[in-house]
Amino acid sequence: MYKLLFLLLVVAGVTLSPVAAVASTPVAPDAVADLPLKHLTEVQRDDGVLSAPVRLDGVALFRVRGVSALPARQRAARIQQEIIALADNPAIDPAAGAVESLPDRVRLSIDGEHLTLLFPADAALEQVPLEVLAEVTLQRVAAAIVKYRKSRSTGSLLTSTGILVAITLVAGLLLYAVNALFAWLNRLIERLVKRRIERIERASHRLIDAAQLWSWVGGLLRGVRALALVAIVLTWLNSALGLYPWTRPFATSIFRLILNPLQKMGVGIVESLPDLVFLVVLAFVVRFLLKATKTFFVRIDRGWIRMENFDRDWAMPTYRIVRILIIAFALVVAYPYIPGSESEAFKGVSIFLGVVFSIGSSSFIANMIAGYSLTYRGAFREGDRVRIGEHVGDVVDVRALSTRLRSLKNEEINIPNSQVLSSAVVNYSTYQSDRGIILHTEVGIGYDVPWRQVEALLLMAAGRTEGLAQSPEPFVLQTAMGDFSVVYQLNAYCREAERMMPLYSALHANIQDVFNEHGVQIMSPHYEGDPAEPKLVPREHWYAAPANSEGG
Structure with a gap:
């Protein structure tokens, strides 16, 4: 199959190449092929004076100079219209050309019809005598008129249509063959090269990425395939446009539009190659x-x-x-x-x-620098339970610009790193694996309740709360003596910072249960009413259960 595809490519290339060359190349008439005329494809400047080509069906016949009153491009367009008018008139014999010498100029005519005037400046442009230029110009115009009429004949148009159908079929076969060929090449290279690339990756200890290297190889194949397809399409388009006289001027323009930038790029690349x-x-x-x-x-x-x-x-x-x-x-x-x-x-x-x-980028840079500062400060790590300003949550990650927290309510909080850097950061997880963090809560108890009993009750509540560490032991501090009650603070160690909230809830519940069991009223934050007698604790009640004198 692939031998057949290769043979098809060769045959199609041999078929398209002559057609493209014949159809699209602007060839001057053979009678004057040896005349050393200059490049005829664009407006040029010679000795500071612009010159332009005179064209017929996209073929440049000769160049003319311009003056300030009649620019070269406008003069060339007028001569082109004269030639087209003569060619469209079947009564005009193109072989009946005549040259009439006038002072400082010559007049060209065909079958008695005026064509144009040539001046010594035009001859200087081609570096030939004026009489020679006149004869050559007449020959070129006569041959161009003959070709103009022939290309518009019914037989020529039918022939061009047949050629168009043929090159279209060949181009379609070429497109199919190129796609099939590159699909086969891709499978072949994958079978032969991909395993070697994977071995190279293992040998380089993963410094070379096999997937990326293979993507480069695949990209190269796809690029070559795309270039081949584009070349086929452009060749077909150039050949098709060159078959008909009305579209022939566009045939050379297409390749010129593509090749001129590529030529400039190529020159630039060669100059910049080192x-x-x-x-x-x-x-x-x-x-x-x-x-x-x-x-x-x-x-x-x-x-x-x-x-x-x-x-x-x-x-x-x-x-x-x-x-x-x-x-x-x-x-x-x-x-x-x-x-x-x-x-x-x-x-x-x-x-x-x-x-x-x-x-x-002022705030961008500030946040990025703050992010790196946080990293090297070691204030927290991913997974730590922290308080940043008014926000409490677990650290999800520290990005270049912001720090993400997962709040206690399972909300995501994004805090700019510059704000984190300027805020007080409380890390509940830093010492949890050592002694643990201290959970603390306060209750207000009246002066009529023995303080030793209150401390014992609070410690009993801490002992009932699962999740609180018993070593180090919980302890109680009397933090304030208010107008109506004493403020007791219970402190207990916890080695699981992420359980702070459920532990607080369980601790508060146990405090209420213990105090209710022993008939002790919790007076915080406020209470109303006092009995008539002073709230004094008799000495015999200082060690009321569960307190004991040894521990008091």
């Missing part, structure tokens, strides 16, 4: 450095490499800083070698981008 080679080498070096740096810091992050006084949590933020420094240094080194970097336009764009970046 700089481009340097940039390519620099890109590979920078890519290798980034890969090696990332591998090093990933190993630190996973604990495979240990460095004294360097926290594992610092690994990836440090990698990002080093990556920015490497890329910035590479850009500084590469800037002088970038083609066009010395142009005023390039400098203007650079200044504009710098101004925009400096105006719009």
Whole structure:
């Protein structure tokens, strides 16, 4: 099958090439092929004077100069209209040309009809005598008229239509063959090359990414395939347009529009080739450095490499800083070698981008610097229970610009890093694995209740609360003596910061139960009414149960 496709490609290429060449190339009449005329495809400037080509069906016949009163392009257009008028008149014999010499000029006519005037300046443009230029011009115009009439004949148009059908079929077969060929090539290369690429990845300890390398190979194949398809389509279009006299002028224009920019780009690339080679080498070096740096810091992050006084949590933020420094240094080194970097336009764009970046990035830079400051301060880590300002929650992650918390109500809170840096941060998780954090709550009890009994009741409530540590033991502080009650503060250790809220709730419930069981009234925050007698605690009641004298 593939031999057949290859043979089809060869046959189609041989078929299309002559057709494209014949149909699209503007060939001058054979009678004057040896005349050393200049390039006839565009307006040119000779000795400061513009000249323009006279065309018929897209074929340049000769050039004429212009003057201020009659520009070259306008003069060429007038002569073109005269030639078309003569060609459209079947009574005109193109072979009956005549040259009439006048002072400082010659007059050209065909079958008695005026064609144009030629001047010594026109002859100087072609660097031939005026009489020779006149004869050659008449021959060119006569041959062009004959070709003009022939190309519009019924037989010629039918022949062109037949050729159009043929090259369309060939182009369609070529498109199918190219698609089939590249599909086969893709499967073949995948079978032969992909395993080798995977072996290279393993041998390089993952410094080389097999998936990315394979994507480059696939991208190269797709690019070549696209170029082949575009070349076939453009060749078909150029050939089809060149078959008919009305569309023939566009045939050369299409390729000229595409090839002229490519030619300029090619010249620019050749001139900039040493700089481009340097940039390519620099890109590979920078890519290798980034890969090696990332591998090093990933190993630190996973604990495979240990460095004294360097926290594992610092690994990836440090990698990002080093990556920015490497890329910035590479850009500084590469800037002088970038083609066009010395142009005023390039400098203007650079200044504009710098101004925009400096105006719009003040808060961005502040938050980013604050984010890295938080990382190296070690105020908290992912998963810690923290309080930042008025927000309490678990740290989800610390990004370059903001810190994300999951609140106690399962809400996501984004706090700008600059705000985090300027706020007081309370970390409940830092010491939870050591002695634990202290949960504390306060109750107000009247002066008529023995303080030893109150402390014992509070400690009993702490002992009933599952999740509170019993070592170190809970303790009670009397923090204030108010007008009507004493404020007792119960303190108990907890080694699970994420359970703070349910533990507080359970502790409060147990305090109420214990005090109710022993008939002690909780008076906080306020109460109304006093008995007639003073609220004094008799000595015999100082050690009321469950208090005991030994512990008092």
